[in-house]
Amino acid sequence: MLYAEVFRVALGALRANKLRSLLTMLGIVIGVGAVIAMDGIGRGAQSSIKDRIASLGTTLLTVSPGQVRGMGGIASGADRAKLTMADAAALEEQATFVTAVQPEMSSQLQIQFGAKNASTQIIGTSANYLEVRKFELDAGRMFTTQEDAGKQRVAVVGPMVLTNLGVTDINAILGEQVRIRGMQFTVIGVLKSKGQASAFQNPDDQILIPLNTARFRTLGTDRVRSISVLAQSEEKIPEAMADVQKILRRQHKLAREKDDDFQIRNQADFLTTLADTSKVFASLLAGIASVSLIVGGIGIMNIMLVSVTERTREIGVRKALGATSKNILFQFLIEAVVLCLLGGAVGILLGGGGALAMSKLANYNTEISSQSVVLAFAFSAVVGVVFGVWPARRAASLDPITALRYE
Numbered sequence: 001m002l003y004a005e006v007f008r009v010a011l012g013a014l015r016a017n018k019l020r021s022l023l024t025m026l027g028i029v030i031g032v033g034a035v036i037a038m039d040g041i042g043r044g045a046q047s048s049i050k051d052r053i054a055s056l057g058t059t060l061l062t063v064s065p066g067q068v069r070g071m072g073g074i075a076s077g078a079d080r081a082k083l084t085m086a087d088a089a090a091l092e093e094q095a096t097f098v099t100a101v102q103p104e105m106s107s108q109l110q111i112q113f114g115a116k117n118a119s120t121q122i123i124g125t126s127a128n129y130l131e132v133r134k135f136e137l138d139a140g141r142m143f144t145t146q147e148d149a150g151k152q153r154v155a156v157v158g159p160m161v162l163t164n165l166g167v168t169d170i171n172a173i174l175g176e177q178v179r180i181r182g183m184q185f186t187v188i189g190v191l192k193s194k195g196q197a198s199a200f201q202n203p204d205d206q207i208l209i210p211l212n213t214a215r216f217r218t219l220g221t222d223r224v225r226s227i228s229v230l231a232q233s234e235e236k237i238p239e240a241m242a243d244v245q246k247i248l249r250r251q252h253k254l255a256r257e258k259d260d261d262f263q264i265r266n267q268a269d270f271l272t273t274l275a276d277t278s279k280v281f282a283s284l285l286a287g288i289a290s291v292s293l294i295v296g297g298i299g300i301m302n303i304m305l306v307s308v309t310e311r312t313r314e315i316g317v318r319k320a321l322g323a324t325s326k327n328i329l330f331q332f333l334i335e336a337v338v339l340c341l342l343g344g345a346v347g348i349l350l351g352g353g354g355a356l357a358m359s360k361l362a363n364y365n366t367e368i369s370s371q372s373v374v375l376a377f378a379f380s381a382v383v384g385v386v387f388g389v390w391p392a393r394r395a396a397s398l399d400p401i402t403a404l405r406y407e
Contacts, residue, residue: 009331013311014338020303021339027299028343028383029350031292032376036351038288039372041358042281044365059234060132063091063227063244066261081252081261083224085215090251091229097240100230102132103211107219111161111207112179118164121206122180124214132228135203139170140189148210151217155180156189160205178207181218185209237266293379296343297387304336304391312398319400329396336388337381344380348373 014021066081088103095101104125111120127145129135143154155178167173170190177184194203209218231240241264248262308315315328352373355366 007334011334011338013307013331014335017307024300024303025339025343025346027296028293028340028380029296029347031296032344032347032380033351033354034292035288035376036348036368036372037354037358040352040355040366040368041364043367043369043372044355044359046281047367048365059231059237059240060267061229061231061237061240061244062265063087063229063248064225064263064265066259066263083227083262084222085211085224086222087248087251088224088227090247091227091244094247095229095240095243097232097236097243098229099232100128100132102126102128102228103224104129104226104228105211105214105219105221105224106206109181109218111165113165113167113173113176116165118161120158120161120164122214122218123206123208124211124219125208126211129208132230135194136192138190138192140174140187142189143208143210148212151213152210153183153185153213153217154188154210155185156191156208157187158191158204158206159193160202161207162190164205180207180209183217231266241266293383297340297383300336300339300384301387301391304332304388305394307335308332308391308395308398311395315395315398316400319398325396328398329392332392332395333385333388336391337384340380340384340388341377344377347380348376 063083065083083103085103088101091098092101102125104123106121106123108119109122111118111122123129127143127148130137130142137156138159140156142156143152147154157173157178162168162170162173165173165178173187174190176187178187179185191204191208215222229240229244231237244264245260249260252261254261318328319325352368355364355368358364359366
């Protein structure tokens, strides 16, 4: 079999019908391009989430209130279990495998600076917030333990707050007064940007004030939203979690048969949740890829069947001149595979370009994986073989005499 000659004839047939070949490839181009673009955006988002979780620190534990279950199921928000300042104090005094405890309470409040006002998250927290939560300052300083104990009205603001208040120069707000719930606070620091963690939480859009100031002057409550705890090391995380659980159960006077009315989560929990989400996302992408590429494959099979019908006399002539059924089969199979491979290559370029454009124009984190590119290209070839076999077999099975008589 003269494979080079058969290959040349197949490519010549595709060149002879350029427009039809381009339109036939379109389904594969769109399918592969969509998969590459979505995969790039998905991987970029996952990588960004992993970086943000890692930036919180691998030894960070987060204690939050649990849900109270009554006879009718989960109770209302007002009846939920609570964490208090006494719980935080007990952890700080009694915990053995813990190096730092950082309670916080919060509320969405209106703030005012000059003629501008905005709504933002007010966080009452301890002076070790930066250490525990791995935040950094862009300017100024953090409030001290003494200022917290003295209920001083000082504030450290996030960069998004400045944007919302129309402040373009960081130094222009340092030492200035902002009003929170009608009370004046002196801005002593500005946080570095952390980036938005989710659609519901933006760590850049918050103001930190001393915990006792929030407790007695601004929010007027003893309840805390969460308590962040640093374990001594990654190896000591199980001991630290058991330590926290024992202390809080004793604080809440829970009987042995009762469940915890609080939750303790570490970064491994978040990473596990992310891994599960990634699997679901990968399955979704695989489904989209399958549907898109199968639709493109059906289009190629349809066009190839039409092509067999149109080129019946050509097939008869080739067989009369000595071409075997295998030659004809190989020729039409090459045409289908080449169309799919070209479509896959163009789709990869368009998908990668689209992901890059979204990264530049919409500030999305994108990450094109070489593995996904190889898989998309290989799958394109498989689609070409699978959907090209039937038209190729049909062309190879034509009787040369009947084909020569075809009009």
